[in-house]
Amino acid sequence: MLSRYFKPALLRKIAAKAGTPAYVYSKPLFLKQIRTYKKAFRALDPLFCYAMKANSNGALCALAAAEGWGADVVSGGELYRALKAGFEPGRIIFSGVGKTPAELEYALRAGILFINAESMEEVLELECAAARLKVKAPLSLRINPDVDPHTHKFIATGLLGTKFGVSFEEARAIYRYAAASPHLRPAGAQFHIGSQVHSPRPYALAARKLAAFISGLAGEGIRLSYADVGGGWGVKEGGEMADPAALAKAVGPAFSGLGLKLLLEPGRSVAAPAGVLLSSVIYRKRGGGKNFIIADAAMNDLVRPALYGARHPAGLVGPGRGGTKRWDIVGPVCESGDFLAEGVALKEPSAGQLIVFYSAGAYGFSMSSQYNSRPRAPEVLITGPSSWRLVRRRETYKDLLAAEL
Numbered sequence: 001m002l003s004r005y006f007k008p009a010l011l012r013k014i015a016a017k018a019g020t021p022a023y024v025y026s027k028p029l030f031l032k033q034i035r036t037y038k039k040a041f042r043a044l045d046p047l048f049c050y051a052m053k054a055n056s057n058g059a060l061c062a063l064a065a066a067e068g069w070g071a072d073v074v075s076g077g078e079l080y081r082a083l084k085a086g087f088e089p090g091r092i093i094f095s096g097v098g099k100t101p102a103e104l105e106y107a108l109r110a111g112i113l114f115i116n117a118e119s120m121e122e123v124l125e126l127e128c129a130a131a132r133l134k135v136k137a138p139l140s141l142r143i144n145p146d147v148d149p150h151t152h153k154f155i156a157t158g159l160l161g162t163k164f165g166v167s168f169e170e171a172r173a174i175y176r177y178a179a180a181s182p183h184l185r186p187a188g189a190q191f192h193i194g195s196q197v198h199s200p201r202p203y204a205l206a207a208r209k210l211a212a213f214i215s216g217l218a219g220e221g222i223r224l225s226y227a228d229v230g231g232g233w234g235v236k237e238g239g240e241m242a243d244p245a246a247l248a249k250a251v252g253p254a255f256s257g258l259g260l261k262l263l264l265e266p267g268r269s270v271a272a273p274a275g276v277l278l279s280s281v282i283y284r285k286r287g288g289g290k291n292f293i294i295a296d297a298a299m300n301d302l303v304r305p306a307l308y309g310a311r312h313p314a315g316l317v318g319p320g321r322g323g324t325k326r327w328d329i330v331g332p333v334c335e336s337g338d339f340l341a342e343g344v345a346l347k348e349p350s351a352g353q354l355i356v357f358y359s360a361g362a363y364g365f366s367m368s369s370q371y372n373s374r375p376r377a378p379e380v381l382i383t384g385p386s387s388w389r390l391v392r393r394r395e396t397y398k399d400l401l402a403a404e405l
């Protein structure tokens with residue numbers, strides 16, 4: 001159970017000092033998951049590149065970097081954060097369908113491991129940037145393996161017809177072009193089939209396709225060094241991650257004997273269980289036959305329930321009153337889409353009581369906004385049984401206007 005990493009007494013202390021809403025992360029659980037990955041993949045000795053989009057807080061990133069992990073970044077901003085957090089440039093890869101010429105140049109100047117390009121136009125742009133800087137750009141292509149990951153359609157990316165990657169056929173032509181270019185160096189090939197993928201089978205399928213493709217290229221004299229199988233390993237909301245040994249078993253055999261370095265880009269699976277959103281009850285009300293808890297956290301803090309219908313298990317900190325009832329937990333934002341949980345069974349909380357939303361360490365804070373001019377929540381890191389520290393302060397009203405001219 002995740003609740004053992006977020007003890008009520010500590011949550012109360014944190015709320016009293018840092019206020020609510022607040023994101024609270026567990027260093028012990030974050031590290032445990034990183035180490036579980038390392039153990040599961042020990043025989044394959046891969047490079048793990050933490051997908052920073054899941055949670056780019058510098059304190060968590062620094063923990064991953066200290067464990068020897070690299071970073072998967074998807075924007076110039078994430079690259080900036082990655083470098084500041086202490087990831088070695090030689091362990092950073094850059095993904096994304098729309099990197100700008102300025103971002104490509106930034107990546108080349110930083111000397112990152114490789115760039116996962118997603119179109120011929122991007123490759124040409126990368127070649128130009130490399131020519132300007134008089135370097136040879138390390139190129140990997142994101143290949144769309146046309147494999148169904150069986151997940152929410154907003155986060156399924158491995159099927160042709162999404163905006164992601166290039167087909168194997170197009171990839172072959174691009175690698176031939178790159179091999180002949182003085183400013184491009186074919187370094188690797190990648191797929192990322194989607195997020196919240198709970199079965200190892202689509203990974204095994206995609207890995208076999210990628211391995212066959214890479215062998216074919218080698219037959220033409222184009223030798224790649226890296227096979228990158230992306231991220232996306234699912235976590236059940238409310239639970240710790242499933243053992244990634246199943247993932248290792250799915251992808252390992254496909255690449256054996258090819259002399260490739262395996263890469264993975266886990267994000268959610270390490271970060272989601274390691275974080276909760278801590279909130280306080282403002283009001284309770286009844287309407288239209290429903291019970292509502294109005295919390296001080298809202299869709300601007302955690303958009304996943306509204307955007308994907310995600311269910312983040314909610315729990316009261318301390319006992320509630322009376323019998324269990326069904327509640328919709330909503331925030332103060334002015335739209336009906338602003339809910340954090342629907343129809344959850346809880347005893348009645350008192351006003352001011354703390355409520356915790358689990359599995360919020362990934363795509364929680366990183367997708368938060370100032371919508372309704374709500375300053376963003378602070379982030380707290382639990383470091384030991386009774387120790388914690390603020391790793392990002394609460395934004396102020398002044399912060400709301402900071403960038404306006």
Ligand code: LLP
Binds near residue numbers: 054072096233269362
């Ligand atoms: N690599 C690439 C190229 C990606 O696009 C992603 C996630 C990852 C790795 C990491 O996937 P993970 O291990 O975290 O599943 N906002 C959505 C999730 C979007 C995922 C986007 N790409 C959510 O809250 O569910």
